[in-house]
Amino acid sequence: MRSWPQVLVGLPVALTxxxxxxxxAAEPDPRxxxxxxxxxxxxxxxxxxxxxxKGVPGxxxxxxxxxxxxxxxxxxxxxxxxxxxxxxxxYTQEIVDQEIAYARQAGLDYWAFxxxxxxxxxxxxxxxxxxxxxKGDVRFCLLTEGGWLCPTLSEGTMRIEALGRILVPNxxxxxxxx
Numbered sequence: 001m002r003s004w005p006q007v008l009v010g011l012p013v014a015l016t017x018x019x020x021x022x023x024x025a026a027e028p029d030p031r032x033x034x035x036x037x038x039x040x041x042x043x044x045x046x047x048x049x050x051x052x053x054k055g056v057p058g059x060x061x062x063x064x065x066x067x068x069x070x071x072x073x074x075x076x077x078x079x080x081x082x083x084x085x086x087x088x089x090x091y092t093q094e095i096v097d098q099e100i101a102y103a104r105q106a107g108l109d110y111w112a113f114x115x116x117x118x119x120x121x122x123x124x125x126x127x128x129x130x131x132x133x134x135k136g137d138v139r140f141c142l143l144t145e146g147g148w149l150c151p152t153l154s155e156g157t158m159r160i161e162a163l164g165r166i167l168v169p170n171x172x173x174x175x176x177x178x
Contacts, residue, residue, distance in 0.1 A: 043110040044103075045143065048125035050075060050090030055121035062086055091121075096128035103138045110139035 049057035065074055068083045077095045078088040090096075103111070111129070116122040129135055 039107075041109045042107060043112050043141070044108055045112045045114065046125055047114050048090075048122055050077075050088050051121040051124055052087060052089045054091075054124070058088070058121060062088055091124040091128060093128055093131065096125060097132050097134050100129070100132060100134045100138050104134075108138055110141060112141050112143050115142050115144040 049055075049061045051058035052062055053059060062085075064070065065078070065086045065088070066084050068080075071080045071086065074080060074086055075088065075090060076098070077090050078086055080086050113126040113129070114122070115126070118127075126140070129138075129140060
Protein backbone atom coordinates (compact mmCIF):
# COMPACT_ATOMS: atom_id res chain seq x y z
CA MET A 1 0.00 0.00 0.00
CA ARG A 2 1.28 3.47 -0.82
CA SER A 3 1.91 6.11 1.80
CA TRP A 4 0.23 9.51 1.60
CA PRO A 5 3.46 11.24 0.51
CA GLN A 6 3.79 8.76 -2.39
CA VAL A 7 0.18 9.35 -3.41
CA LEU A 8 0.55 13.14 -3.18
CA VAL A 9 3.74 13.06 -5.26
CA GLY A 10 1.99 10.98 -7.94
CA LEU A 11 -1.10 13.20 -8.09
CA PRO A 12 0.51 16.11 -10.02
CA VAL A 13 1.89 13.63 -12.55
CA ALA A 14 -1.53 12.00 -12.98
CA LEU A 15 -3.21 15.41 -13.29
CA THR A 16 -0.65 16.59 -15.84
CA UNK A 17 -1.01 13.44 -17.92
CA UNK A 18 -4.80 13.66 -17.71
CA UNK A 19 -4.87 17.28 -18.83
CA UNK A 20 -2.39 16.54 -21.64
CA UNK A 21 -4.42 13.52 -22.76
CA UNK A 22 -7.62 15.56 -22.69
CA UNK A 23 -6.09 18.33 -24.76
CA UNK A 24 -4.53 15.88 -27.22
CA ALA A 25 -7.60 13.68 -27.58
CA ALA A 26 -10.40 16.20 -27.76
CA GLU A 27 -12.04 16.79 -31.09
CA PRO A 28 -14.37 19.73 -31.57
CA ASP A 29 -17.94 18.85 -30.80
CA PRO A 30 -20.09 19.78 -33.82
CA ARG A 31 -22.82 20.96 -31.41
CA UNK A 32 -20.50 23.66 -30.07
CA UNK A 33 -20.32 27.15 -31.50
CA UNK A 34 -16.98 28.56 -32.71
CA UNK A 35 -16.88 30.75 -29.60
CA UNK A 36 -17.04 27.82 -27.16
CA UNK A 37 -14.46 25.82 -29.14
CA UNK A 38 -11.86 28.49 -28.48
CA UNK A 39 -11.78 27.74 -24.78
CA UNK A 40 -9.44 25.13 -23.29
CA UNK A 41 -10.59 21.55 -22.86
CA UNK A 42 -11.56 21.08 -19.22
CA UNK A 43 -11.73 17.78 -17.38
CA UNK A 44 -11.99 16.53 -13.82
CA UNK A 45 -10.53 13.49 -12.12
CA UNK A 46 -13.14 11.24 -10.57
CA UNK A 47 -12.07 9.29 -7.53
CA UNK A 48 -15.43 7.79 -6.84
CA UNK A 49 -15.95 6.73 -3.26
CA UNK A 50 -19.58 7.87 -3.04
CA UNK A 51 -20.75 4.28 -2.54
CA UNK A 52 -21.20 4.34 1.24
CA UNK A 53 -21.52 0.88 2.72
CA LYS A 54 -20.41 -0.97 -0.44
CA GLY A 55 -16.70 -0.68 0.41
CA VAL A 56 -14.02 0.62 2.76
CA PRO A 57 -13.37 3.89 0.83
CA GLY A 58 -17.10 4.72 0.84
CA UNK A 59 -17.34 4.04 4.56
CA UNK A 60 -14.30 6.26 5.15
CA UNK A 61 -15.92 9.09 3.19
CA UNK A 62 -19.08 8.82 5.27
CA UNK A 63 -17.02 8.86 8.50
CA UNK A 64 -15.00 11.86 7.27
CA UNK A 65 -18.10 13.89 6.39
CA UNK A 66 -19.99 12.73 9.49
CA UNK A 67 -19.14 15.61 11.83
CA UNK A 68 -21.57 18.51 11.40
CA UNK A 69 -18.81 20.95 10.40
CA UNK A 70 -18.31 18.93 7.15
CA UNK A 71 -21.97 18.57 6.20
CA UNK A 72 -21.71 21.42 3.67
CA UNK A 73 -19.48 19.11 1.61
CA UNK A 74 -22.10 16.38 1.28
CA UNK A 75 -22.94 15.85 -2.41
CA UNK A 76 -26.45 16.61 -3.65
CA UNK A 77 -27.47 12.95 -3.30
CA UNK A 78 -26.13 12.55 0.25
CA UNK A 79 -28.02 13.00 3.48
CA UNK A 80 -27.10 14.10 7.00
CA UNK A 81 -28.89 11.57 9.20
CA UNK A 82 -27.68 13.13 12.46
CA UNK A 83 -25.20 15.70 13.80
CA UNK A 84 -22.44 13.10 13.47
CA UNK A 85 -23.50 10.78 10.66
CA UNK A 86 -24.14 11.00 6.92
CA UNK A 87 -25.26 8.55 4.26
CA UNK A 88 -23.83 8.85 0.79
CA UNK A 89 -25.24 6.32 -1.66
CA UNK A 90 -24.42 7.91 -4.99
CA TYR A 91 -24.56 5.11 -7.44
CA THR A 92 -27.84 4.84 -9.20
CA GLN A 93 -28.37 5.57 -12.88
CA GLU A 94 -30.54 8.56 -12.00
CA ILE A 95 -27.79 10.13 -9.87
CA VAL A 96 -25.05 9.56 -12.44
CA ASP A 97 -27.29 10.95 -15.19
CA GLN A 98 -27.82 14.06 -13.04
CA GLU A 99 -24.05 14.34 -12.49
CA ILE A 100 -23.57 14.22 -16.26
CA ALA A 101 -26.16 16.98 -16.70
CA TYR A 102 -24.49 19.16 -14.04
CA ALA A 103 -21.05 18.58 -15.58
CA ARG A 104 -22.29 19.48 -19.06
CA GLN A 105 -24.04 22.58 -17.74
CA ALA A 106 -20.83 23.65 -15.98
CA GLY A 107 -18.84 23.27 -19.22
CA LEU A 108 -16.91 20.14 -18.29
CA ASP A 109 -15.64 18.33 -21.39
CA TYR A 110 -14.56 15.04 -19.86
CA TRP A 111 -14.10 13.02 -16.72
CA ALA A 112 -10.93 11.12 -15.95
CA PHE A 113 -12.02 7.94 -14.20
CA UNK A 114 -9.49 6.23 -11.97
CA UNK A 115 -9.65 2.56 -12.96
CA UNK A 116 -10.19 -0.35 -10.60
CA UNK A 117 -11.16 -3.96 -11.04
CA UNK A 118 -14.61 -4.26 -12.66
CA UNK A 119 -16.24 -5.73 -9.54
CA UNK A 120 -14.87 -3.02 -7.22
CA UNK A 121 -17.36 -0.49 -5.81
CA UNK A 122 -14.87 2.13 -7.02
CA UNK A 123 -15.80 1.13 -10.61
CA UNK A 124 -19.53 1.80 -10.19
CA UNK A 125 -19.46 5.40 -11.46
CA UNK A 126 -17.66 4.41 -14.66
CA UNK A 127 -20.04 1.51 -15.23
CA UNK A 128 -23.07 3.77 -14.77
CA UNK A 129 -21.53 6.46 -16.98
CA UNK A 130 -21.04 3.89 -19.75
CA UNK A 131 -24.65 2.69 -19.31
CA UNK A 132 -26.09 6.20 -19.39
CA UNK A 133 -28.17 7.46 -22.29
CA UNK A 134 -26.41 10.81 -21.65
CA LYS A 135 -22.83 9.45 -21.78
CA GLY A 136 -22.11 11.43 -24.96
CA ASP A 137 -22.66 14.71 -23.07
CA VAL A 138 -19.40 14.33 -21.12
CA ARG A 139 -16.50 12.41 -22.60
CA PHE A 140 -14.14 10.31 -20.51
CA CYS A 141 -10.63 8.99 -20.23
CA LEU A 142 -9.07 6.42 -17.92
CA LEU A 143 -6.32 6.82 -15.33
CA THR A 144 -4.54 3.68 -14.29
CA GLU A 145 -1.45 2.60 -12.45
CA GLY A 146 -1.62 -0.91 -13.84
CA GLY A 147 -0.82 -3.70 -11.42
CA TRP A 148 -0.96 -1.47 -8.36
CA LEU A 149 -4.68 -0.95 -8.83
CA CYS A 150 -5.47 -4.42 -10.15
CA PRO A 151 -2.89 -6.76 -8.60
CA THR A 152 -5.02 -9.87 -9.13
CA LEU A 153 -5.30 -9.41 -12.88
CA SER A 154 -2.68 -10.89 -15.15
CA GLU A 155 -1.03 -8.59 -17.67
CA GLY A 156 -3.04 -10.13 -20.54
CA THR A 157 -6.31 -9.80 -18.66
CA MET A 158 -5.53 -6.17 -17.85
CA ARG A 159 -4.92 -5.43 -21.53
CA ILE A 160 -8.25 -7.00 -22.49
CA GLU A 161 -10.10 -5.09 -19.75
CA ALA A 162 -8.47 -1.78 -20.73
CA LEU A 163 -9.06 -2.39 -24.43
CA GLY A 164 -12.72 -3.18 -23.75
CA ARG A 165 -13.13 0.14 -21.96
CA ILE A 166 -11.20 2.12 -24.56
CA LEU A 167 -13.30 0.83 -27.45
CA VAL A 168 -16.61 1.79 -25.84
CA PRO A 169 -18.27 4.46 -28.00
CA ASN A 170 -17.99 7.75 -26.14
CA UNK A 171 -20.15 9.89 -28.33
CA UNK A 172 -22.98 8.40 -30.37
CA UNK A 173 -22.19 8.52 -34.07
CA UNK A 174 -18.56 9.50 -33.58
CA UNK A 175 -16.87 6.10 -33.21
CA UNK A 176 -14.76 4.90 -30.31
CA UNK A 177 -13.63 7.18 -27.51
CA UNK A 178 -10.17 8.61 -27.81
